[in-house]
Amino acid sequence: MxxxxxxxxxxxxELPDDDGFFGRFGGRFVPETLVPALERFEEGARGALDxxxxxxxxxxxxxxxxxxxTPLMYAPRLxxxxxxxxxxxxxxxxxxxxxxINNALGQALIAKRIGAKRVVAETGAGQHGVATAAACxxxxxxxxxxxxxxxxxxxxxxxxxxxxxxxEVRPVTTGDATLRAAVDExxxxxxxxxxxxxxxxxxxxxxxxxxxxxxxFQKVIGVESHRQMLEQxxxxxxxxxxxxxxxxxxxxxxxxFLGDADVELHGAEAGGVGANVGQHAATMSGGTPGVLHGxxxxxxxxxxxxxxxxQSISAGLDYPAxxxxxxxxxxxxxxxxxxxxxDDAIAAxxxxxxxxxxxxxxxxxxxxxxxxxxxxxxxxPTVLVNVxxxxxxxxxxxxxxxxxxxxxx
Amino acid sequence: MKPHQRIAQAIIAGREQxxxxxxxxxxxxxxxxxxxxxxxxxxxxxADVVEVGIPFSNPIADGGTLQESAREALxxxxxxxxxxxxxxxxxxxxxxxxxxxxxxxxxxAYxxxxxxDDAIAAxxxxxxVPDLPLEALGMARPLTDASxxxxxxxxxxxxxxxxxxxxxxxxxxxxxxxxxxVTGQKRSDQAQIIGYLTKVKAAATIPVCAGFxxxxxxxxxxxxxxxxxxIVGSALMEAVGQGRDVGSVLAALR
Numbered sequence: 157m158x159x160x161x162x163x164x165x166x167x168x169x170e171l172p173d174d175d176g177f178f179g180r181f182g183g184r185f186v187p188e189t190l191v192p193a194l195e196r197f198e199e200g201a202r203g204a205l206d207x208x209x210x211x212x213x214x215x216x217x218x219x220x221x222x223x224x225x226t227p228l229m230y231a232p233r234l235x236x237x238x239x240x241x242x243x244x245x246x247x248x249x250x251x252x253x254x255x256x257i258n259n260a261l262g263q264a265l266i267a268k269r270i271g272a273k274r275v276v277a278e279t280g281a282g283q284h285g286v287a288t289a290a291a292c293x294x295x296x297x298x299x300x301x302x303x304x305x306x307x308x309x310x311x312x313x314x315x316x317x318x319x320x321x322x323x324e325v326r327p328v329t330t331g332d333a334t335l336r337a338a339v340d341e342x343x344x345x346x347x348x349x350x351x352x353x354x355x356x357x358x359x360x361x362x363x364x365x366x367x368x369x370x371x372x373f374q375k376v377i378g379v380e381s382h383r384q385m386l387e388q389x390x391x392x393x394x395x396x397x398x399x400x401x402x403x404x405x406x407x408x409x410x411x412x413f414l415g416d417a418d419v420e421l422h423g424a425e426a427g428g429v430g431a432n433v434g435q436h437a438a439t440m441s442g443g444t445p446g447v448l449h450g451x452x453x454x455x456x457x458x459x460x461x462x463x464x465x466x467q468s469i470s471a472g473l474d475y476p477a478x479x480x481x482x483x484x485x486x487x488x489x490x491x492x493x494x495x496x497x498x499d500d501a502i503a504a505x506x507x508x509x510x511x512x513x514x515x516x517x518x519x520x521x522x523x524x525x526x527x528x529x530x531x532x533x534x535x536x537p538t539v540l541v542n543v544x545x546x547x548x549x550x551x552x553x554x555x556x557x558x559x560x561x562x563x564x565x
Numbered sequence: 566m567k568p569h570q571r572i573a574q575a576i577i578a579g580r581e582q583x584x585x586x587x588x589x590x591x592x593x594x595x596x597x598x599x600x601x602x603x604x605x606x607x608x609x610x611x612a613d614v615v616e617v618g619i620p621f622s623n624p625i626a627d628g629g630t631l632q633e634s635a636r637e638a639l640x641x642x643x644x645x646x647x648x649x650x651x652x653x654x655x656x657x658x659x660x661x662x663x664x665x666x667x668x669x670x671x672x673x674a675y676x677x678x679x680x681x682d683d684a685i686a687a688x689x690x691x692x693x694v695p696d697l698p699l700e701a702l703g704m705a706r707p708l709t710d711a712s713x714x715x716x717x718x719x720x721x722x723x724x725x726x727x728x729x730x731x732x733x734x735x736x737x738x739x740x741x742x743x744x745x746x747v748t749g750q751k752r753s754d755q756a757q758i759i760g761y762l763t764k765v766k767a768a769a770t771i772p773v774c775a776g777f778x779x780x781x782x783x784x785x786x787x788x789x790x791x792x793x794x795x796i797v798g799s800a801l802m803e804a805v806g807q808g809r810d811v812g813s814v815l816a817a818l819r
């Protein structure tokens with residue numbers, strides 16, 4: 157199928173197809189034990205999204221509890237510094253501090269609807285874990301969160317938040333002890349109890365229907381952004397930028413602009429500390445097609461199909477694969493993905509702090525760094541950046557950096 | 566005889582001789598690349614069919630023991646290329662037919678066409694791919710074209726309708742996962758297992774083997790009559806990890 161046809165199908169809402177494929181990416185590559193659970197979840201999700209009562213309930217939670225719509229903000233001092241018109245979508249102002257709540261809330265509502273007795277989740281930076289813990293607390297569902305032992309340490313404030321909300325946090329010491337290992341363990345847990353447990357996957361990755369359902373719940377970011385740009389800026393952006401690990405904030409954000417051919421879509425991947433294997437998590441820049449965690453997408457792997465270790469200052473982007481829909485967007489040329497190194501992200505984080513008084517998470521700091529790069533050599537472009545989370549959770553990392561730099565001046 | 570028929574025949578022969586056939590799982594390259602050929606030979610001498618596990622970095626259906634054995638094998642440099650070379654060198658010296666058990670990604674990286682050719686050349690008779698469900702079986706075309714057995718896996722939560730379709734497409738045997746969960750875990754209730762295996766047997770025209778959580782002769786004996794064979798993996802790899810003799814561990818299961 158040609159790239160144009162695939163893009164048209166995507167814009168028209170025809171992808172994923174019935175088998176969960178976005179072109180040649182996606183699918184459902186899982187042990188047989190999980191198939192019935194995935195089918196039940198898909199059926200439950202389709203029923204929910206077609207049900208006006210469900211939509212009303214979701215909207216109510218979004219408005220009164222999540223704080224939607226989140227603001228769109230013009231950034232005057234950043235605009236001057238970049239010689240651009242810079243607009244920020246403030247997902248950091250959503251309840252629990254990141255876009256993750258959009259998906260966690262939606263899936264928790266479906267979990268309840270399909271009669272799940274408990275929820276299991278994985279988390280990298282802790283934002284998805286906190287969001288899931290919060291949604292489960294609100295809906296009265298027991299919640300277990302798997303988190304890599306390394307991430308437990310580097311995102312300690314979020315671990316405490318999860319505990320306080322009644323979730324059980326299980327540190328994972330196997331494998332690389334980061335997000336990938338946490339996903340492995342959450343899936344293993346789910347394989348052990350597919351009937352009683354619902355697994356709230358936190359990104360647009362994994363077997364069908366997860367990439368689809370996560371996108372559906374994150375689309376609210378793009379839909380709001382599109383409307384708010386027209387209302388406030390009186391125009392659409394020339395460039396829209398979001399960070400991508402698994403890619404949930406980016407896919408929801410991009411979806412608001414997919415049909416607007418003049419809006420360039422750009423994803424910022426974790427460039428880590430270098431371009432060599434094991435030094436980064438830039439899946440699209442350094443990966444090849446492969447199957448991990450139930451889905452075919454771009455994957456960081458060696459020639460034998462073993463998944464590579466990754467590195468990034470941001471636990472949320474530290475994942476060797478990317479959502480299959482992003483792989484398709486790159487394949488058809490609708491979105492472009494770029495590696496952004498740790499130090500560039502931190503510089504961008506500092507710039508937003510100092511010029512606008514906003515401490516972003518290190519994940520969207522990657523998007524800010526990329527946006528700044530893209531503004532160079534252009535004449536006063538209108539750029540929209542999705543600030544998908546706030547940086548409070550990153551204090552341990554930032555404190556360590558400040559100590560290395562001889563203390564904050 | 567086609568490779569997949571050889572697997573089915575070995576299971577039936579094992580059942581006729583011992584009451585229930587024994588399928589042994591060994592992780593390729595574990596505990597070391599050098600020790601593996603001897604372990605494989607021993608396994609083949611005492612089991613009716615042997616599964617050779619291709620190590621993968623993210624084996625989501627495996628419990629702690631098999632996960633650890635794969636990690637160790639990878640650390641010691643096990644790759645598909647080396648494993649296939651080892652099998653080719655051993656071809657003709659092994660007493661039992663072989664199955665490759667591997668997650669999809671390393672197999673795709675190797676290339677399924679190449680895998681089919683090399684498997685036939687190395688005397689391999691079939692494959693088990695735990696993360697290749699019924700709907701994606703079309704991808705395994707190069708393997709089925711080569712008449713390699715493509716073992717179908719079913720679980721206690723599989724619907725009757727899916728069970729019928731999986732049994733219809735499987736060759737070699739139907740792998741009935743006895744417990745919901747990863748490998749090596751405790752098993753479900755005995756009466757439930759028997760009821761489930763009876764249902765699988767009724768749906769299948771090829772042999773049915775039960776796996777996951779089978780650790781002793783008592784476990785195997787309890788399934789006599791309800792299925793054609795049992796698959797022992799974690800218990801065996803645990804024994805290998807402790808330096809115990811594979812032959813005597815398997816002999817004790819008979």
